[in-house]
Amino acid sequence: MSETPKKIETSFYRRSDVVQISRELTGKVLCTKIGDEPKTSGIIVETEAYCGRNDKACHANNGLRTERTQVIYQPGGLAYVYLCYGIHHLFNVVTNVKDTADAILVRAIEPLEGLKTMKKRRNADAVSPKLTNGPGKCTQALGIITSMTGTDLTGDTIWIEDRAKHTGEIVSSPRIGVDYAGEHAKRAWRFSIKSNRWVSHR
DNA sequence: CATTTGATGTTCT
């Protein structure tokens, strides 16, 4: 009667509606297995959608194609990890087909497996919301770093599982930290699980 | 409590 963890496959990521995928991603389980360390995982409780076309908040807005953003143009199902403010590694899921620059930022998770390892990586002595309730904290707890950009999410380093687990109502709200995007910053493309204590707050 | 500020490094102009 165990739940059968099912790894999400490529077809899930390659659909065209990044906002819809972003919504569906909440409640799924993000997992990592880095080197010899134990598997770590957590329920995705907060995501944000970024669309390459006509979205100023996206790094690859308006066809901007650089060394950093090229992975977003790859077919869906890859990881896009980049360094923010010189310190934090932010993890995104690349979606849609080749040459379309859509991606989803994972902003917060609810710790599930490998708690001891995550605490060690975060240099924390207790499991509390502080452990993973922000995009930079998630990646640190899961051991994700920028060199993992381009990692295939159907591989055995970073992947996402679909467990039919009850989570909660999904609510949408404006994206965070993208005020520079003008009108586009107001788009309600952030999805989170209602009343979940692991969701980030501003 | 709320608000401010320093840390930090890669990317792009």
Next chain:
DNA sequence: GAACATCAAATGC
């Protein structure tokens, strides 16, 4: 040289 999808510690009530 400026900007940046952030965090934690310090300061001000």
